[in-house]
Every structure is written in C-alpha cells, then in structure tokens.
Amino acid sequence: MKKILLLEDDGALGRGICLALDSGSAAVTRCENLLQGRQALEAGDFDLLILDVNLPDGSGLDLLRQIRRTSAVPVILLTANDMETDIVVGLESGADDYITKPFSLAVLRARVNAQLRRGTLPQAGALELAGFSFDFDRMEFRKHGVPVELSKTEQRLLRVLVENRGTTLPRETLLDRVWSDGAEYVDENALSVTVKRLRDKLEDTPSKPQYLKTVYGIGYTWAVK
Amino acid sequence: MKKILLLEDDGALGRGICLALDSGSAAVTRCENLLQGRQALEAGDFDLLILDVNLPDGSGLDLLRQIRRTSAVPVILLTANDMETDIVVGLESGADDYITKPFSLAVLRARVNAQLRRGTLPQAGALELAGFSFDFDRMEFRKHGVPVELSKTEQRLLRVLVENRGTTLPRETLLDRVWSDGAEYVDENALSVTVKRLRDKLEDTPSKPQYLKTVYGIGYTWAVK
DNA sequence: ACAAGGTGTGAAAATTTCTTTAAGAACCCG
DNA sequence: CGGGTTCTTAAAGAAATTTTCACACCTTGT
Numbered sequence: 001m002k003k004i005l006l007l008e009d010d011g012a013l014g015r016g017i018c019l020a021l022d023s024g025s026a027a028v029t030r031c032e033n034l035l036q037g038r039q040a041l042e043a044g045d046f047d048l049l050i051l052d053v054n055l056p057d058g059s060g061l062d063l064l065r066q067i068r069r070t071s072a073v074p075v076i077l078l079t080a081n082d083m084e085t086d087i088v089v090g091l092e093s094g095a096d097d098y099i100t101k102p103f104s105l106a107v108l109r110a111r112v113n114a115q116l117r118r119g120t121l122p123q124a125g126a127l128e129l130a131g132f133s134f135d136f137d138r139m140e141f142r143k144h145g146v147p148v149e150l151s152k153t154e155q156r157l158l159r160v161l162v163e164n165r166g167t168t169l170p171r172e173t174l175l176d177r178v179w180s181d182g183a184e185y186v187d188e189n190a191l192s193v194t195v196k197r198l199r200d201k202l203e204d205t206p207s208k209p210q211y212l213k214t215v216y217g218i219g220y221t222w223a224v225k
Numbered sequence: 226m227k228k229i230l231l232l233e234d235d236g237a238l239g240r241g242i243c244l245a246l247d248s249g250s251a252a253v254t255r256c257e258n259l260l261q262g263r264q265a266l267e268a269g270d271f272d273l274l275i276l277d278v279n280l281p282d283g284s285g286l287d288l289l290r291q292i293r294r295t296s297a298v299p300v301i302l303l304t305a306n307d308m309e310t311d312i313v314v315g316l317e318s319g320a321d322d323y324i325t326k327p328f329s330l331a332v333l334r335a336r337v338n339a340q341l342r343r344g345t346l347p348q349a350g351a352l353e354l355a356g357f358s359f360d361f362d363r364m365e366f367r368k369h370g371v372p373v374e375l376s377k378t379e380q381r382l383l384r385v386l387v388e389n390r391g392t393t394l395p396r397e398t399l400l401d402r403v404w405s406d407g408a409e410y411v412d413e414n415a416l417s418v419t420v421k422r423l424r425d426k427l428e429d430t431p432s433k434p435q436y437l438k439t440v441y442g443i444g445y446t447w448a449v450k
Numbered sequence: 451a452c453a454a455g456g457t458g459t460g461a462a463a464a465t466t467t468c469t470t471t472a473a474g475a476a477c478c479c480g
Numbered sequence: 481c482g483g484g485t486t487c488t489t490a491a492a493g494a495a496a497t498t499t500t501c502a503c504a505c506c507t508t509g510t
Contacts, residue, residue, distance in 0.1 A: 096340075
C-alpha cells in the first residue's frame with residue numbers, strides 16, 4: 001500500500017485526483033496549502049508527492065527544494081504553466097516529473113505509477129552476494145553453493161534486510177514489514193529470535209556475525225562486503 | 226560520467242539530441258534501429274535509455290518490455306504520438322518518462338537530468354566535511370572513507386554540533402538538545418564524557434582536537450576547515 | 451491422533467552503552 | 481604566580497538492549 005501526498009488548492013481538481021488515484025494499492029492524503037503540507041510530511045512517511053506549484057501561501061518549488069535537502073522521495077509537479085523555462089526550473093529544482101494542466105487523469109495515473117514503480121523492479125531473479133545466492137521467487141537459498149532451508153518468516157526478514165543491504169533498518173521497521181499481516185501485537189523478541197535463527201543458518205560464526213549485523217539501539221543491517 | 230543510449234532513426238533529430246546531451250557529465254551512444262540497440266545494450270552498461278517508439282525495424286515498446294524483464298534502467302520514451310492512450314501504454318510498459326515531439330532540447334535535457342539524478346540522490350543526505358562523511362539517515366559515518374561506529378547518544382551530539390558547525394554551542398544547549406527525552410536531571414559530565422568518546426573515534430589526536438573544540442567556559446564547537 | 455517443523459513467549463545471561471564519581475590537568479584572571 | 485573554576489580522563493556502577501535458551505502453541509501432513 002503506497003502512500004501519496006497531494007498538495008492542490010483547487011477543490012474540484014483535488015477531489016478528482018484523489019478519486020483517480022485512491023485505490024487498493026495507494027492511499028492519498030490531500031492538503032490545500034504549504035503549511036498543511038509541511039505538517040503532513042513531518043507526520044507521515046510518503047512514497048510520492050504530487051505538488052501544485054501555485055499554492056495560496058507560496059510556491060511548491062520552495063517546498064520541493066526544502067524536501068530535496070534531506071529526501072529523495074519522488075515528486076511530480078503540477079502546474080498551469082507550460083512555459084519551457086518553468087518546466088526546466090521545476091525539474092532542476094529536484095522534481096522527477098512535471099505535468100501541465102489541463103491533463104487527463106489517465107495520464108496522471110500512469111505517470112504516478114511510473115514513479116511508484118521506480119526502484120521496485122530490480123528484484124527479479126536470483127541475488128548473488130558475496131558467498132551467498134538468494135532466489136526469493138524459487139525460495140532457494142545457498143551459502144557457498146550449499147542449499148540452506150529457510151522458513152517463511154526467515155525468508156521475509158532476509159528479503160527486507162538484503163533488499164536494503166548497506167542501510168540500517170530499525171527494529172520497528174522490520175517488525176512492520178516482516179510481520180505486516182496481522183494488526184496484532186507481536187513480541188519484539190520475535191525479531192531477535194528470527195535474527196538468531198537466520199544467523200545460525202547463514203553465518204559462519206553465528207555469535208560473531210559478519211553479515212547480519214546488529215546496530216545497537218537501532219536495529220539490524222545486512223553488511224555489504 | 227553517465228552513459229546514455231539513444232535510439233532514434235531521424236538523422237537530424239538524433240544529432241541534435243546528441244549535441245544537447247553530450248557534455249562533460251554524460252556520454253551518448255546513438256543507434257538507429259532496434260537491432261543495433263539490442264547489441265549496444267548487451268555490450269555496454271547504460272545509465273539511461275532514450276527510446277523512439279517508431280523505429281524502422283519495429284516498436285521501441287517491444288524493446289522496452291524486453292528490457293523490463295531484467296533491468297530497472299531508467300527509460301524515456303520519445304514519440305510523435307501525443308494520444309493519451311499512447312502515453313498511458315508507454316508508461317505502463319515500464320517507461321519512466323514520455324516526451325512527445327516536437328519538444329525543446331532544454332526540456333529534454335532537464336528530463337534526462339531528472340532521470341539520471343535518481344539513484345544518486347539517496348546519499349544526498351550525507352554531509353561531506355573535510356575528511357569526514359556523515360550520513361545521519363543511514364547512520365553511516367566515515368573518517369577518510371573508513372567507517373566509524375557511533376552510538377545513539379554520540380550520533381545525536383555529533384548531529385547537533387555538525388548542523389551548527391562554526392558556531393559555539395553552550396553546554397546547556399547541548400544537554401537540552403541531546404538529552405531531550407527525559408525531563409530528569411542529567412549530570413553535566415555526561416556531556417564531557419560523550420565529547421571524549423566522539424573525539425576518540427573521530428579525531429586524529431583526541432587530546433589535541435582539531436574539529437570538536439572546547440570553548441572554555443561556554444561549551445563546544447565543530448570547527449569548519 | 452500423532453509426529454514434525456515453524457513460530458511466538460518469557461526469562462535469564464551477556465553485551466553494549468550511559469551515567470556517575472573522582473582525581474588531576476588546563477584555563478582564566480587578578 | 482596562585483587560586484578558583486572548568487574541562488579531561490579513567491574507571492566503576494547502573495541502565496538499557498540484545499542474545500540465547502527452553503518451552504508451549506499451532507499448523508500440516510501422515
């Protein structure tokens with residue numbers, strides 16, 4: 001479920017966009033000015049921003065530049081200006097796409113999907129990492145060519161870790177992503193235990209892990225070699 | 226140096242695009258049909274594809290779908306069709322952007338840059354300072370390229386110091402910001418000790434700090450070099 | 451119904467980090 | 481130069497977090 005933030009002051013257009021995008025796979029949050037937008041950004045973690053350039057309390061470009069200082073979240077600009085220089089300035093301010101009004105909702109939806117798809121594709125096929133071979137489609141995992149049996153939970157955890165290898169994933173994030181199914185409370189220790197089981201199966205010396213490392217006070221990371 | 230592959234059969238347009246994009250930061254390889262394109266793709270590793278939909282020996286869309294089975298390389302479609310359905314089909318086939326002819330070369334360049342930027346941005350959160358690289362999002366810290374492990378408190382202190390580098394922060398301010406969680410009293414010396422630990426990890430000669438300097442009677446500062 | 455493996459729970463042990471203490475060094479100012 | 485203040489440093493104890501283990505529950509297939 002992707003989270004989209006829409007900043008659009010025009011009521012009818014805003015509602016139309018919400019309707020066009022809100023679906024089973026995406027949830028749209030709508031704000032009508034920069035102030036609301038900033039608050040929403042601080043509160044939630046969005047997968048995509050759709051930003052009208054002309055807002056009642058300022059320019060969306062300012063917000064864009066501010067965001068780009070700290071985040072790489074995809075941003076689509078929305079505006080009545082189809083002046084060439086406006087487009088260039090918008091894109092160079094850090095936008096990923098630029099749509100000029102009027103536009104068809106079908107095109108908007110397609111461009112939104114294109115941005116959301118970004119970066120999710122490369123997980124096709126087997127993943128070869130120093131000494132390991134992970135194939136999440138076939139559920140086949142090897143360590144130095146030797147097959148290793150992993151349970152479902154272990155696979156989900158390994159997948160999240162490996163797909164984000166090199167970055168530290170907070171315990172909370174891992175609990176969210178790996179135990180996403182039920183809204184039930186899950187003991188935090190379930191994570192620790194699953195980590196241990198993975199280490200026992202994958203690490204040479206489970207008590208001195210080389211790959212699945214713990215980041216004290218934060219979470220875990222899969223170290224890139 | 227980014228590598229761009231251009232598939233465009235129109236001679237004049239192709240040359241124009243090459244001129245517009247070929248620069249110090251990007252190298253353009255040009256092909257005039259699908260066959261050449263496939264060969265170029267197998268031979269080289271490209272950072273971006275610009276694909277004309279109408280090519281003499283077939284549709285660029287077919288090539289796009291084929292590429293998308295194994296690769297997430299950014300693709301910009303180029304075409305004379307500005308029919309809404311064409312755009313939607315193109316994007317849903319896996320394109321990241323879609324430009325209809327005629328277009329300005331400045332806009333093309335801006336959209337190309339927007340696509341190339343993606344993937345290089347994620348490390349934009351990193352702060353590069355003389356000899357150091359601090360990435361507070363990924364919690365990755367380097368000294369002359371060598372990773373340094375920092376604890377949570379050390380990270381918080383470093384962040385406050387570095388974000389305000391050049392200015393002297395009173396001890397009281399640092400205690401407030403770094404130990405903001407509990408309203409409890411914290412021994413002032415906790416700060417001194419954390420400073421020492423940071424120095425031990427970051428300074429070349431911890432007893433003679435070059436960066437994390439003491440401002441006697443006031444507090445500490447991160448010296449800009 | 452039984453066996454086998456997967457999963458979550460709770461509690462103790464181990465580890466890492468933080469705070470406090472205290473002694474000595476460095477600094478500022480008269 | 482001397483005295484009071486402020487900072488540095490080491491080490492011990494406290495606190496927080498993670499590891500590890502044993503066991504119970506559940507599902508699945510036999």
